[in-house]
Amino acid sequence: xxxxxxxAVDGVSLDIPAGDFLALLGASGSxxxxxxxxxxxxxxxxxxxxxxxxKDLSKLSREQLAEYRRxxxxxxxxxxxxxxxxxxxxxxxxxxxxxxxxxxxxANMAARALERVGLGARLGHRPIELSGGEQQRVALAxxxxxxxxxxxxxxxxxxxxSRTGTEIMNLIQELNSSSGMTVVLVTHEQPLAEKYAxxxxxxxxxxxxxxxxxxxxxxxxxxx
Amino acid sequence: xxxxxxxxxxxxxxxxxxxxxxLTTLGIAVGVASLVAMLSLGIGLQRLASKRLQSSGLFDTxxxxxxxxxxxDREQETSGPAPAESPDLDEAARHKIExxxxxxxxxxxxxxxxxxxxxxxxxxxxxxxxxxxxxxSDSLEGxxxxxxxxxxxxxxxxxxxxxxxxxxxxxxxxDEIKIAEVSKPLLGKQIVMRxxxxxxxxxxxxxxxxxxxxxxxxxxxxxxxxxDPDSMRxxxxxxxxxxxxxxxxxxAMQGYDYRDATRATSSEPIYSTLIARVKSASxxxxxxxxxxxxxxxxxxxxxxxxxxxxxxxILDLFLGIFGSLALTVASIGIINTLVMAILERRREIGxxxxxxxxxxxxxxxxxxxxxxxxxxxxxxxVVLGWIIGSVINFGTNIYLHRQGFPAEHFWAVPWWxxxxxxxxAFLVSLVSGLYxxxxxxxxxxxxxxxxx
Numbered sequence: 001x002x003x004x005x006x007x008a009v010d011g012v013s014l015d016i017p018a019g020d021f022l023a024l025l026g027a028s029g030s031x032x033x034x035x036x037x038x039x040x041x042x043x044x045x046x047x048x049x050x051x052x053x054x055k056d057l058s059k060l061s062r063e064q065l066a067e068y069r070r071x072x073x074x075x076x077x078x079x080x081x082x083x084x085x086x087x088x089x090x091x092x093x094x095x096x097x098x099x100x101x102x103x104x105x106x107a108n109m110a111a112r113a114l115e116r117v118g119l120g121a122r123l124g125h126r127p128i129e130l131s132g133g134e135q136q137r138v139a140l141a142x143x144x145x146x147x148x149x150x151x152x153x154x155x156x157x158x159x160x161x162s163r164t165g166t167e168i169m170n171l172i173q174e175l176n177s178s179s180g181m182t183v184v185l186v187t188h189e190q191p192l193a194e195k196y197a198x199x200x201x202x203x204x205x206x207x208x209x210x211x212x213x214x215x216x217x218x219x220x221x222x223x224x
Numbered sequence: 225x226x227x228x229x230x231x232x233x234x235x236x237x238x239x240x241x242x243x244x245x246x247l248t249t250l251g252i253a254v255g256v257a258s259l260v261a262m263l264s265l266g267i268g269l270q271r272l273a274s275k276r277l278q279s280s281g282l283f284d285t286x287x288x289x290x291x292x293x294x295x296x297d298r299e300q301e302t303s304g305p306a307p308a309e310s311p312d313l314d315e316a317a318r319h320k321i322e323x324x325x326x327x328x329x330x331x332x333x334x335x336x337x338x339x340x341x342x343x344x345x346x347x348x349x350x351x352x353x354x355x356x357x358x359x360x361s362d363s364l365e366g367x368x369x370x371x372x373x374x375x376x377x378x379x380x381x382x383x384x385x386x387x388x389x390x391x392x393x394x395x396x397x398x399d400e401i402k403i404a405e406v407s408k409p410l411l412g413k414q415i416v417m418r419x420x421x422x423x424x425x426x427x428x429x430x431x432x433x434x435x436x437x438x439x440x441x442x443x444x445x446x447x448x449x450x451x452d453p454d455s456m457r458x459x460x461x462x463x464x465x466x467x468x469x470x471x472x473x474x475x476a477m478q479g480y481d482y483r484d485a486t487r488a489t490s491s492e493p494i495y496s497t498l499i500a501r502v503k504s505a506s507x508x509x510x511x512x513x514x515x516x517x518x519x520x521x522x523x524x525x526x527x528x529x530x531x532x533x534x535x536x537x538i539l540d541l542f543l544g545i546f547g548s549l550a551l552t553v554a555s556i557g558i559i560n561t562l563v564m565a566i567l568e569r570r571r572e573i574g575x576x577x578x579x580x581x582x583x584x585x586x587x588x589x590x591x592x593x594x595x596x597x598x599x600x601x602x603x604x605x606v607v608l609g610w611i612i613g614s615v616i617n618f619g620t621n622i623y624l625h626r627q628g629f630p631a632e633h634f635w636a637v638p639w640w641x642x643x644x645x646x647x648x649a650f651l652v653s654l655v656s657g658l659y660x661x662x663x664x665x666x667x668x669x670x671x672x673x674x675x676x
Contacts, residue, residue, distance in 0.1 A: 070580025098580040
């Protein structure tokens with residue numbers, strides 16, 4: 001009892017080109033969040049490789065992985081994960097502290113990131129004083145402040161109503177299209193993925209089930 | 225993450241659980257206070273003892289005796305010349321000793337029993353010379369009247385039991401005599417000392433002789449002292465003191481003159497004992513060595529103080545260990561607080577790692593929290609320890625006062641102890657933070673992020 005090995009991600013081979021917007025779809029427990037954690041360098045594969053920007057993440061030290069998460073990857077979570085005792089600006093400044101950015105530059109950089117997500121006027125508020133959508137915007141600003149090349153979003157609309165969820169997804173899509181940021185979106189909502197992602201990857205029991213381009217987004221962009 | 229960022233975040237985190245962290249900090253403060261209190265007691269007592277010994281003049285005094293004096297119960301020097309071949313302790317030797325580096329002055333120990341007349345009544349007692357440099361000696365603490373006006377003034381200081389005798393008071397123990405009562409009727413009065421003057425006659429080495437003439441010398445009583453005649457200090461064994469220079473000039477017959485009668489070839493005296501005062505207690509050892517090389521016996525209190533210093537070092541060590549016990553308990557409090565903080569902030573640690581914090585950053589953050597509690601607790605502890613010490617010192621002095629003893633300052637918090645306590649509290653806190661910080665740094669971010 002309890003000794004059975006479960007393969008959260010099993011035999012998945014995936015190539016994500018820079019600037020792609022990929023949605024990882026699947027039911028709960030299908031392995032999509034585990035795959036996202038591997039891409040974020042939060043977890044290491046027991047076998048196989050995760051290569052990002054030419055670097056094999058499984059061979060990096062803990063310090064190098066922290067550096068990778070600091071400069072290359074931005075993360076957004078379903079539960080926002082803001083630090084409750086810090087105000088909005090301080091939450092966004094936090095990754096800059098880890099990046100050892102000068103104190104004088106930090107506030108400007110964080111304020112710019114917050115303006116980009118439409119929260120330039122709420123800098124001094126605590127997370128608890130914000131709506132769910134606003135909190136997720138702060139989380140997005142925090143993910144962007146170090147100007148990463150990859151945005152990993154784990155069910156970013158999971159705790160939001162549909163209107164706010166749409167606003168957040170529009171923002172993410174805008175980031176992908178305007179700055180060429182690679183986006184990997186984890187969701188169990190097929191319609192949401194179809195509306196925004198360029199590529200849909202489905203997982204089941206840790207295995208890759210399908211990997212296909214999204215005709216809808218190609219058509220809609222073609223029309224635009 | 226830069227150090228000031230770690231400290232800033234740590235301070236913010238500490239403010240968040242203000243009650244728990246304040247209690248932990250208070251624990252450290254109590255630990256440091258007990259350490260400071262214990263050590264300051266040890267230091268204070270040591271200082272008090274050293275001050276007493278130094279101001280008594282025992283520390284900076286080397287007693288020089290001739291090796292010819294075989295009566296001494298002190299161990300004879302085995303090195304150097306044999307007693308019969310050793311040099312005399314005469315004026316030439318005195319000048320030679322004066323030239324030893326570190327020597328301030330050299331004077332003979334002059335003491336003899338003689339008759340003193342006061343109000344036409346004879347009194348027999350021991351008279352001793354007192355060096356003018358004894359003016360600031362602690363042994364004269366509580367003296368009524370004043371010290372000699374000069375080194376050769378015709379003045380006398382009497383011991384209080386002798387003062388009582390002069391006034392014809394019934395014999396009492398020294399503790400029952402009130403110094404103020406006996407000094408008032410005596411100060412400014414005249415007392416006449418009768419003594420035997422020794423005059424050498426004839427210079428022939430083989431037919432040495434001297435004559436003894438009785439003389440009288442009127443002296444004015446200027447002071448009455450509390451000196452215990454049985455105290456360890458040599459001259460204090462007398463009950464009447466006159467200026468050393470004056471006594472030297474009188475050529476009063478000394479007990480040891482009989483012993484040297486067969487060798488008395490001139491009017492120059494040969495001393496039994498010379499007292500060499502050194503510039504500072506630290507010079508006593510080298511001065512002693514220098515005098516021994518001349519072929520004399522020496523004795524100083526330095527040997528006794530060596531064991532005293534060792535005693536205080538051991539006392540300080542034990543007091544420090546007892547004081548540190550409370551700090552050890554406090555350090556367990558730090559570990560407990562930080563481990564609790566890790567449990568509470570598990571998810572937060574996961575988030576920090578996800579947005580780029582390294583193990584080092586997380587470790588540094590918890591170290592900073594431990595260090596901040598240590599420094600704050602240390603600072604409060606030093607203040608608390610100082611207050612506790614002052615209160616105990618104050619209370620004890622009230623008790624001493626009621627018992628009729630003078631107030632003492634046996635509590636000392638030197639600056640080095642303040643610095644030591646702060647650094648020690650900081651280091652103990654950092655050591656306490658080692659385990660929690662390592663535990664926080666090793667947290668798996670994926671598991672931490674799952675934590676609700």
